[in-house]
Amino acid sequence: MKAVSTCVSILICFTLMGQNDKSIETCLTENEFDDRYASYSSNxxxxxxxSNRDGDWQIFLMDSxxxxxxxxxxxxxxxxxPTWHPNGKIVLFESSKDGAKELRIIKVKSKKERIIKPFINKEFLFxxxxxxxxxxxxxxxxxDDKSNIVILDKKGKLEKKVTKNNNRNYYPKWSKDGKELVYFSRKDTENKDDEIYRINIKTDKEIRLTNWPKNNFCPSWSADDTKIVYVTSMDESRPEIYIMNIDGNNKKRITHNEDGDTLPNWHPLENKILITGYRNGNYEICELKLTENNN
Incomplete structure (x- = not known):
């Protein structure tokens, strides 16, 4: 089944300082339903x-x-x-029925599922x-106003509380070396807007990476742990994709679309990023191929 759009567009993008950069976008899905939250396998x-293409939200796979x-x-x-296990054979996802939510894993080949039973009966996200x-x-x-990031073992037992505040803390993503997490939080903004943080799991040393009076969210590491891709809400428009160094410097805007982009994830081997783009009235999975100026 072919889902790739035949339309490949050049996106003229801008850094915060006004410098022009380019990336090439290819839409990998093209239908009247919503396709979202895409990530590459480890290879x-x-x-x-x-996707909700079958009437409700289900998990799908496709070739790159x-x-x-x-x-x-x-x-x-x-x-x-959904997110991948690093072996590429298992997918972790959130599942719900009649209001009850749980974490599940599914084997890609056999489609056998099992429940991960967290240490407490609460709602677990991302x-x-x-x-x-x-x-x-x-x-x-x-x-709605309070969530904290925790680390579980693979059976759901609590290993560490990463954040401990009374605000929103969401979307933890591991560095490739497994030593740090990036996430977004409202802990320093009186719960008004999201900012991005990076934390060392062992030492708890933390760095705030963004300071923008709009929402900054959905961060993800590059394959070499030197950059972070993320989403920023724009003035009077939908969100766009940015890249920054892991210290928060050298921020560059890499999309410029009227309908907005979100949920970026870096390719594990190549200089490409998967995003969820709002195209023609619904969400599609798109791939950005970065130019040398975006490196």
Whole structure:
């Protein structure tokens, strides 16, 4: 099944200082439904994503060029926010039925599922395996205004509380060496807007990377741990994709679209980024190939 759009566009992009950069966008899905939350497998050959193309949210796979789309989850639940195990054979996702939510994993080949039972009966969001596959970083939601990031073992037992405040802390993503997390939080903004932070899991040393009076969110590491891609809300428009160094310097805007872009994830081997783009009235999975100016 071919899902790749034949339209490839050149996006004229801007840094915060006004410098022009370019990236090449290819839409990997093209339909009337919403396709979101895409990420590459560890070898870059497959992509997992969520879609409501069958009436409710389910998890799908496709090749890195958008072909051979395959439905992964076949249960009668709502399945969202998939992420890969580093071995490329397992997918972690959120699943819910009748209001009850849980974390599940599914084997790509056999499609066999099992529940991960966290240490407490709360809502867990944005779960991600560590690079060695032994731990899970996830946001524990207590209310709309309060959530904290914790680390679980692969069975759901609590190993560490990463954040400990009364604000929103979401979307933990592991560095490739497994030593740090990036995430976004409202802890320094009186719960008004999201900013991006980087924290060392062992020492708890933390750096605030953004300071912008709009929302900065959904950060993700580059394959070599030298850069972070993220999303910024723009004035009077939808969000756009930016890249920065891991110290927060050298911020560059790499998309410039009227309809907005979000949920970026870097290719594990190449200078490409998967995004969720709002195109022609719905969300599609798009791939950005970065030029040398974006490196």
């Amino acid at each position: 870059g050959q497959r992509i997992v994503f969520e 060029n958008g072909e051979n789309v395959e439905k992964l989850t076949i249960n009668h639940r709502i399945n969202r926010r 779960a991600a395996f560590s690079p060695n596959g032994k731990k899970i970083a996830v946001s524990l939601k207590e209310s």
